[in-house]
Each structure stands twice: as structure tokens, then as C-alpha cells.
Amino acid sequence: MRKKAWCEAGTGYLLLSPTLFVLLLFIIGPILFAIFLAFHKVQLLGTTTFEFVGFDNFKRMTGDLRAKIALWNTVKYVVIVVPCQTMLALVLAATLNAGLKGQKFFRIVYFLPTLTSSAVLTLIFMWMYNQNGLINDLLQAVGLPTYNWLGDPKVALNAIMVMNIWSTAPFFMVIYLAALQDIPDSLYEAAELDGANAIQKFWYVTVPYLRPVTSFVVIMGLIGTFQLFDQSYIFSAGSGGPNNSTLTVVLLIYQYAFKTLGTMGYAAALAFALAIIILIATLVQRRFSKEESLY
Amino acid sequence: MKKWLAIGMSTMLFGSALAGCSSGNEKTAGKETGGTKDEKVEVTLAGWGGNPTEQKLLQQTLDEFQKKYPNIKVKYEVISDQYMDVIKTRLVGGEGPDVFYLDAFEAPALIKTGALESLDQYVTDDFDINDFEKPLLDAFKGEDGKIYGFPKDYSTLALFYNKKMFQEAGVEVPKTWDELREVAKKLTKGTQVYGFGVAPELARLYYIAESKGGKVVTDNKASFADPKVVEALQPIVDMHLKDKSAAQPNEVGANWGGEMFGQGKAAMVIEGNWAIPFLKDTFPNLEYGTAEVPTINGKKATMAYTVAYVMNKNSKKKEAAWKLLSFLTGKEGMKIWTSKGLALPTRKSVAAELGFDKDPLRAPIVAGASYATVWQNGTNLPIITNNFNNQFVSAFLGQRPLADALKEAQETANKEIEGNK
Missing domain, CATH: 3.40.190.10 (Periplasmic binding protein-like II)
Structure with a gap:
């Protein structure tokens, strides 16, 4: 009996082995190796050395001013971008679901930004953000002050925020749109009979019904924004400038891993810390949304 | 429907992967x-x-x-x-x-x-x-x-000047840094044309920073918060903030000094040999001359x-x-x-x-x-440069005094160097 169970399990694992192998090689292995790196001082070039340093890499973070700036920038970015893109996505989805004429056309148009590669998008936006670019021209035309979007530390991160909200909101819009079509009409009818107006229907029927989806959108948004890298990398040509204003945690990890020699261990420690921060943020979000069943 | 989508997607992905391959091969084959x-x-x-x-x-x-x-x-x-x-x-x-x-x-x-x-x-x-x-x-x-x-x-670096603008303003090519500052004022026309296009980066300012006897790097560590370095760099910041006769390229929508100069948005820039073929190709009608970088304290200096x-x-x-x-x-x-x-x-x-x-x-x-x-100084210059550039910009834009900015940058750089040991 026992032998048979083993046999069955063995066959099962044998059949699973290709998947397991891929998982181990490409996901679990690298994670374990990253944790290993985080506790070592690593020199890869020339003579490769791994020197065990215990928690030194983590201790170093507490005194690293640039790590603090990077974390602050990232948190600021998350706190502004996630609510904005979630709300924008919801509003867009609701309008597209209202049965307007030509909504299929608008659905496609709204979705287009998400289809563009983020690197290309960033380059296009850099043109528009240029001192003599489209955005400044528009601001000037309506009598608003213009900015040096790329060069002024005060606005550089905001420029990336705007761009990112614009490009990711449509993706979440599609998710909302699918969920909206699931809401039974009977709920709206009942609300109408009770004398609810359009805003009340939205607020008391649509929003609560979409809560699980909102939870998903917020979690994905949190993870995505905490990992901000490509936009700020292209914006600042990898430096995180001007004046560290576009330095994000992932960009800092990249700098330590590939720019400076011999700090791969510290970079791995930072990556590990970021993973924990994202985990905590996700847990906090789940506690707030009181939604346990879905994920 | 779904199946077709999946097939379509995978062919697209596969196709693009192949396209990547073939173009790569062509490049080396060529x-x-x-x-x-x-x-x-x-x-x-x-x-x-x-x-x-x-x-x-x-x-x-x-x-x-x-x-x-x-x-x-x-x-x-x-x-x-x-x-x-x-x-x-x-x-x-x-x-x-x-x-x-x-x-x-x-x-x-x-x-x-x-x-x-x-x-x-x-x-x-x-x-x-x-x-x-x-x-x-x-x-x-x-x-x-x-x-x-x-x-x-x-x-090395040399002074590039726009001949036409110099003629119109009736000024001579500056021989000293003080002259350059005066000339820049005369050449500036509001925010359309700046007298001097400057790159606020250590790679381009190093020789100026050390012109008053201070050292940017001492014993492989940052030492640019030295009052002598601050004193030497202050005129660059002042030209931007007080005289309003200098600007960095991105303030006029250019990517680098050569482009700013070519577009006629700066009457003078300090650039290297690389700007000559660029100007010839991109702005063939530009009339310009080059001169040695103006002297500071009577001493000649430039970067190589x-x-x-x-x-x-x-x-x-x-x-x-x-x-x-x-x-x-x-x-x-x-x-x-x-x-x-x-x-x-x-x-x-x-x-x-x-x-x-x-x-x-x-x-x-x-x-x-x-x-x-x-342009080289020990193994830690990349770290020092990165920190200098980041903070110098904030002083250049007038967000805080130069001395404070450089002090903070120096501390950050040295902490990073210490941590890397």
C-alpha cells in the first residue's frame, strides 16, 4: 500500500518534472541565490569572490542617504499613482459601460496607450516634455506657467507620474469593464425603484460590487509602481537625476548591481528589502479591503 | 476565438524573436x-x-x-x-x-x-x-x-563661439574667465539666446573646480566641499542665477552643448573635437570659431x-x-x-x-x-561624479546654496565609498 502511494507520487513528480525543473532553474533558484548574495560581499569581475558578511549589507542601508531618497521617491510615487490610476480606470470603465454611441471605438482608443512599449512611450513623452515641446506649448497657450520637466528636480518625478497614470489606467480599465458587465441589471432596477439617481447608483451599487476587482487592481498597481524602473531610467539616462529626484529603489538596485563594481551583494540586499516592503504593502491593503476570499 | 488569439499571439512573439535574430546576424555578417x-x-x-x-x-x-x-x-x-x-x-x-x-x-x-x-x-x-x-x-x-x-x-575642450553673434554684439573673444563672464552678459538676449551654454557636470567642470587650489578628489575620496572648490565653481552658478547669461542645454530644449550652440541658443559653449563633425553635418551654415579655454587666475586649463x-x-x-x-x-x-x-x-x-x-x-x-x-582620478571617480552631478544641479538651479549642496554630495559619496570597501 505504502509502496503504491510512493509509486503514484513518483509518477506524478516525473510528469511534473519539466515544470518543476523550469520553476527551480528560473524562479526558485534565482530567489535563493539572491538571498545568498544578500549576505555576502561579492566581487564578480576578475577573480570571483564571495565573502560572508552577515547582516552588514542590511546595516549599510540604514546609513545610505541615497537609499532613503530612493525609498521616499518610490513611496511618493506609489501613494499618488495607485489611487489616481485606479479611480481613472473605474471612471473610464463606467463611462464606456454606460451604453454611449461608439463605445467600442472608444474602448480601442483608450486601450492603445497600454499597447505601446513603455520604453517607446517614455521617449515620446521626453519629446513632449522638452522645454520647447508640446506640453509646454499647450500650457503657454492657456496661460499657465511652463516647466523644465526633464531638468527641474521639483517636477521630474511628477512628469513620470502623469505619464504612467496615462499609460496604465487603460489596462485596469479593461479589467473593470469585464467586471462591470457582470453586475446584474436587477440591482440597478431595484435602486431605480428606490429613487436613486445616477451618482447614487454608481456609488452604492457599482463601487461595492466591484470591490474584489478593486482589490486586485490595487494590488497589481502597488506591485507595478513599487517596481518603477524603465521610465525613470530613460528619463535620467540611468543616473536618477536631476538631484536624485527620479531615483527609485529599483534604479538604485540596478546602479549598485551593474554600475559600481563589487556591490552586487548590497544590491541583492536592497532587492530583498524591496520585496519585503511590497509584501507588507500588499498585506496592509488586504486588511483594509477586508477581502479574503479571492486571492 | 480564444484559441485563434493564442495562436496569433504566439506567432507574433515568435516572429519578433526571429526578426531580432536575423537583424543581429546581419549586423555581424556585414x-x-x-x-x-x-x-x-x-x-x-x-x-x-x-x-x-x-x-x-x-x-x-x-x-x-x-x-x-x-x-x-x-x-x-x-x-x-x-x-x-x-x-x-x-x-x-x-x-x-x-x-x-x-x-x-x-x-x-x-x-x-x-x-x-x-x-x-x-x-x-x-x-x-x-x-x-x-x-x-x-x-x-x-x-x-x-x-x-x-x-x-x-x-580636449575648447571654447566654441558664434562669429555672427560676436560681431553683432561687438565683443572680442574672451581670453580670461572674467572676460567670458562680461561677454556672456552682452551676448544674452532674454531666454532666447544665452551667452554661455554650460554642462553642469563634473566631467566638464573638473578643471574649473580645481583652479583655485582645491582638490575634487583626495586619497580616492571626494573632497569637493573644500571652500576653494566652492569658490571656483560659484561663478558658474552666478552666471546662471544672477547674470542669467548661462543655461544648461535642457533649459532651451537641447540635448547637449553642441546642439544648443548649433541651434543658435548659446553664443559660446565649451566642447571638444566631437562637436566639429557634428556641427559640420547638422548645422553646415553655422559660422563659428574655436579658441583655447579662457584662463582662470592667469593659468591655462582644460580637460582631456x-x-x-x-x-x-x-x-x-x-x-x-x-x-x-x-x-x-x-x-x-x-x-x-x-x-x-x-x-x-x-x-x-x-x-x-x-x-x-x-x-x-x-x-x-x-x-x-x-x-x-x-579626466580620471582613481577607482572611485564614477561614484564621486554621480553624487556631484546630482547635487550640483540643485545649486545650479538655485534651490540651495552651492556650499550646502556640495557638502551633502561629498558626505553621500564618501559614505558610499566607505560602504563599498
């Missing part, structure tokens, strides 16, 4: 030209791409080399972006090219890792090592005194930037790699490479033969070589 087929050694050479004229010149040099050594085939690879990251990663992975470009700025740190082959053992009398400009050669010497690379070319060919220590074809390296940096190869003046020769004999010191646009750049500071 470069592999010439030579016979028996017993060939293939040497890889990696560098960043230049403009088309530069590429053509290099190809010409390589063709000449392959004619001379028909058994060696050179595989030329262009790493167009993030050159150092790619090189470092490839060296770590054991896939490094045999011979590659290395900027003097990055050299000390890379030499220290032991990833480069020291070249002294290969040098023959024929190669004539004393022919190189000494400061440029010294930039590629390790702490052990061995040579790890031979400089292929260099450029140089790049060398170095050899990978793990190369399996060192013999052939040395032949290539010594040809490229030898008299013959260097003469072809620098013949058009896109880059200036680091060998005295080649420089004398090509006579760029008589070329009106290039003469000030050549003259600078004798007193220039080579």
Missing part, C-alpha cells in the same frame, strides 16, 4: 569582410558606435589590418548603449570580447579587478611606446605600474578625454589580439583612424604628420593637450 579562408583566427573587437563617417574609418583601418594579417579575421561588435554595463556583464560571464574600448574614466576600477591583460610583455621596440603623449598613456597604467591599454585617440584599446585577460587568442591592438594603436593604424580629424592622434609622430595643429578649428584643441587635466 562587418565580416575580406581575408582568406585557411586556418583563421577570429578576434572580437567591441566598441561603441560612432557616426557613419567614424564607422567607415574604423572599417577602413580594420580592412587594412586584415590585408596585412590575412589569417586574422576581426569580428567587430558595436555596443550602442550602456557600454560599460554590457562589457562588465560579458566579462563576468566569460564572454568578453578579445579587444575593446575603455574610457580613461573607467580604467582604474577595471584594471584593479584584474580583468585586463597587462601589455608590457608584448611591447617591442618597433611599437615605440615613447611616441605616445605621456599623460594619456599614464591614464592606463595600473597601481602596479604596468600598462593595460594604449590610447587610441583623445580630445581619452579612450584606449585594452585586452581581455581571459582571451584565448592573445597573440592575434595583440596584433590587432598594436596595429590599431600603432603608427600605421592610428594614421588611418585619425586621418579625417574626427579623433586626434595620441602619438606625437602621427600628430606631427597629420598637422592638426595647423587646422584653424582644431588648433586650440590640440594646443590644450599640453596643459590639460586627464
Whole structure:
């Protein structure tokens, strides 16, 4: 009996082995190796050395001013971008679901930004953000002050925020749109009979019904924004400038891993810390949304 | 429906992957030209791409080399972006090219890792090592005194000025930094034309920073918060904030000084040899002249930037790699490479033969070589530079006093250096 169970399990694992192998090689292995790196001082070039340093890499973070700036920038970015893109996505989805004429056309148009590669998008936006670019021209035309979007530390991160909200909101819009079509009409009818107006229907029927989806959108948004890298990398040509204003945690990890020699261990420690921060943020979000069943 | 979508998606992905492959092959295939087929050694050479004229010149040099050594085939690879990251990663992975470009700025740190082959053992009398400009050669010497690379070319900085604007304003080309400041005021026209286009980066300000006796780097650590350095840099900030006669390129929507100058948004910029072919190609009608960088405290100063060919220590074809390296940096190869003046020769004999010191646009750049500071200082300069640039901008934009900004930058840089030990 026992032998048979083993046999069955063995066959099962044998059949699973290709998947397991891929998982181990490409996901679990690298994670374990990253944790290993985080506790070592690593020199890869020339003579490769791994020197065990215990928690030194983590201790170093507490005194690293640039790590603090990077974390602050990232948190600021998350706190502004996630609510904005979630709300924008919801509003867009609701309008597209209202049965307007030509909504299929608008659905496609709204979705287009998400289809563009983020690197290309960033380059296009850099043109528009240029001192003599489209955005400044528009601001000037309506009598608003213009900015040096790329060069002024005060606005550089905001420029990336705007761009990112614009490009990711449509993706979440599609998710909302699918969920909206699931809401039974009977709920709206009942609300109408009770004398609810359009805003009340939205607020008391649509929003609560979409809560699980909102939870998903917020979690994905949190993870995505905490990992901000490509936009700020292209914006600042990898430096995180001007004046560290576009330095994000992932960009800092990249700098330590590939720019400076011999700090791969510290970079791995930072990556590990970021993973924990994202985990905590996700847990906090789940506690707030009181939604346990879905994920 | 779903199935079709899936098939469509995978074909698209697959297609794009293939497209990536084929274009990659084409690139290398295009470069592999010439030579016979028996017993060939293939040497890889990696560098960043230049403009088309530069590429053509290099190809010409390589063709000449392959004619001379028909058994060696050179595989030329262009790493167009993030050159150092790619090189470092490839060296770590054991896939490094045999011979590659290395900027003097990055050299000390890379030499220290032991990833480069020291070249002294290969040098023959024929190669004539004393022919190189000494400061440029010294930039590629390790702490052990061995040579790890031979400089292929260099450029110094010179003052580029717009002749028409100078005529209209009725001013002379400045000889000293004080004159430059006065002239810049007269040349400025609101926010349309700035007298002086400045790059607020350490690479371009280093010689100014040290002009009052302060040191930017001391004992491989940042020391640019020194009051003497602050005093030396203050005029640059003042020109931007008080005189409003200087601006950085992105304030007028340009990407770099040469472009700003070409577009007529700056009457003066301090740039190097690289700006000359750019201006010729992009702004052929611009009338401009060059002069030596104005003196500070009566002393001449400028920067020199140089790049060398170095050899990978793990190369399996060192013999052939040395032949290539010594040809490229030898008299013959260097003469072809620098013949058009896109880059200036680091060998005295080649420089004398090509006579760029008589070329009106290039003469000030050549003259600078004798007193220039080579852009390099120890293994930690990249960290120091990154921190300096980040904070200097905030002072340049007037968000806080220069002394405070530099003090914070110095502390951050030194903490980072300390942490890396």
C-alpha cells in the first residue's frame, strides 16, 4: 500500500518534472541565490569572490542617504499613482459601460496607450516634455506657467507620474469593464425603484460590487509602481537625476548591481528589502479591503 | 476565438524573436569582410558606435589590418548603449570580447579587478611606446605600474563661439574667465539666446573646480566641499542665477552643448573635437570659431578625454589580439583612424604628420593637450561624479546654496565609498 502511494507520487513528480525543473532553474533558484548574495560581499569581475558578511549589507542601508531618497521617491510615487490610476480606470470603465454611441471605438482608443512599449512611450513623452515641446506649448497657450520637466528636480518625478497614470489606467480599465458587465441589471432596477439617481447608483451599487476587482487592481498597481524602473531610467539616462529626484529603489538596485563594481551583494540586499516592503504593502491593503476570499 | 488569439499571439512573439535574430546576424555578417579562408583566427573587437563617417574609418583601418594579417579575421561588435554595463556583464560571464574600448574614466576600477591583460610583455621596440603623449598613456597604467591599454585617440575642450553673434554684439573673444563672464552678459538676449551654454557636470567642470587650489578628489575620496572648490565653481552658478547669461542645454530644449550652440541658443559653449563633425553635418551654415579655454587666475586649463584599446585577460587568442591592438594603436593604424580629424592622434609622430595643429578649428584643441587635466582620478571617480552631478544641479538651479549642496554630495559619496570597501 505504502509502496503504491510512493509509486503514484513518483509518477506524478516525473510528469511534473519539466515544470518543476523550469520553476527551480528560473524562479526558485534565482530567489535563493539572491538571498545568498544578500549576505555576502561579492566581487564578480576578475577573480570571483564571495565573502560572508552577515547582516552588514542590511546595516549599510540604514546609513545610505541615497537609499532613503530612493525609498521616499518610490513611496511618493506609489501613494499618488495607485489611487489616481485606479479611480481613472473605474471612471473610464463606467463611462464606456454606460451604453454611449461608439463605445467600442472608444474602448480601442483608450486601450492603445497600454499597447505601446513603455520604453517607446517614455521617449515620446521626453519629446513632449522638452522645454520647447508640446506640453509646454499647450500650457503657454492657456496661460499657465511652463516647466523644465526633464531638468527641474521639483517636477521630474511628477512628469513620470502623469505619464504612467496615462499609460496604465487603460489596462485596469479593461479589467473593470469585464467586471462591470457582470453586475446584474436587477440591482440597478431595484435602486431605480428606490429613487436613486445616477451618482447614487454608481456609488452604492457599482463601487461595492466591484470591490474584489478593486482589490486586485490595487494590488497589481502597488506591485507595478513599487517596481518603477524603465521610465525613470530613460528619463535620467540611468543616473536618477536631476538631484536624485527620479531615483527609485529599483534604479538604485540596478546602479549598485551593474554600475559600481563589487556591490552586487548590497544590491541583492536592497532587492530583498524591496520585496519585503511590497509584501507588507500588499498585506496592509488586504486588511483594509477586508477581502479574503479571492486571492 | 480564444484559441485563434493564442495562436496569433504566439506567432507574433515568435516572429519578433526571429526578426531580432536575423537583424543581429546581419549586423555581424556585414562587418565580416575580406581575408582568406585557411586556418583563421577570429578576434572580437567591441566598441561603441560612432557616426557613419567614424564607422567607415574604423572599417577602413580594420580592412587594412586584415590585408596585412590575412589569417586574422576581426569580428567587430558595436555596443550602442550602456557600454560599460554590457562589457562588465560579458566579462563576468566569460564572454568578453578579445579587444575593446575603455574610457580613461573607467580604467582604474577595471584594471584593479584584474580583468585586463597587462601589455608590457608584448611591447617591442618597433611599437615605440615613447611616441605616445605621456599623460594619456599614464591614464592606463595600473597601481602596479604596468600598462593595460594604449590610447587610441583623445580630445580636449575648447571654447566654441558664434562669429555672427560676436560681431553683432561687438565683443572680442574672451581670453580670461572674467572676460567670458562680461561677454556672456552682452551676448544674452532674454531666454532666447544665452551667452554661455554650460554642462553642469563634473566631467566638464573638473578643471574649473580645481583652479583655485582645491582638490575634487583626495586619497580616492571626494573632497569637493573644500571652500576653494566652492569658490571656483560659484561663478558658474552666478552666471546662471544672477547674470542669467548661462543655461544648461535642457533649459532651451537641447540635448547637449553642441546642439544648443548649433541651434543658435548659446553664443559660446565649451566642447571638444566631437562637436566639429557634428556641427559640420547638422548645422553646415553655422559660422563659428574655436579658441583655447579662457584662463582662470592667469593659468591655462582644460580637460582631456581619452579612450584606449585594452585586452581581455581571459582571451584565448592573445597573440592575434595583440596584433590587432598594436596595429590599431600603432603608427600605421592610428594614421588611418585619425586621418579625417574626427579623433586626434595620441602619438606625437602621427600628430606631427597629420598637422592638426595647423587646422584653424582644431588648433586650440590640440594646443590644450599640453596643459590639460586627464579626466580620471582613481577607482572611485564614477561614484564621486554621480553624487556631484546630482547635487550640483540643485545649486545650479538655485534651490540651495552651492556650499550646502556640495557638502551633502561629498558626505553621500564618501559614505558610499566607505560602504563599498
